[in-house]
Amino acid sequence: MTALATRPLTLEVNGKRHDLRLDTRTTLLDALREHAFLPGTKKGCDQGQCGACTVHVDGERVLSCLTLAAQAEGRQIKTIEGLQTGDAVMHVVQTAFIEHDAFQCGYCTPGQIMSAVACIREGHANSDDEIREYMSGNICRCGAYPHIVAAVRDAAGRVKKGAVL
Structure with a gap:
């Protein structure tokens, strides 16, 4: 049995840095939910067909179930938890x-x-x-x-x- 290929990865999510060590095949969705502990982004179909996993990466909407976490390294990620702006209670x-x-x-x-x-x-x-x-x-x-x-x-x-x- 071989060991999983993992690598250190830093994700900037909602303005907060998350230093993680992930399997290189980890999706952004799983990194957010299971490693950054941000459960707001939902896993629906896990095939990019339902949109439940939509987040913003550098201001563009992406399907996080089809995006590898490594692809988002060095980019600004925004989830539903980080949508609020300033002193507003809600967006x-x-x-x-x-x-x-x-x-x-x-x-x-x-x-x-x-x-x-x-x-x-x-x-x-x-x-x-x-x-x-x-x-x-x-x-x-x-x-x-x-x-x-x-x-x-x-x-x-x-x-x-x-x-x-």
Whole structure:
């Protein structure tokens, strides 16, 4: 039996440094959940098809189940736990999701919110059709899609009025 190939790895997650020693095949999702102890990012399909594992790496949304942890070394990683800005209790998108009942069971919600933030930041929240298109990589098994679209539209409007994204 051979030993697993491990290597030291430093991840910058939500502004905090995590010095880890990981199997070289460890996904970013597993590194976040099992080694950095940040359980907010969810493991859904583990095949990049559901979006539950969406996080931001250098400001871009990525599917953490398809990204090796080593690929994120030296880059800025943001998870749902680090979304809050400044003194705000919740991020503007989190607030909109609550106000529009944009979740039911809540399992997909972290990935939905991280995708919604990116959708707004990328300038793809100008219409309901555009929101649906750019959020289409995130699956909600409960079917809260109309509420999710309304929440993204509302949060985008708040950002246009000066809310911090």
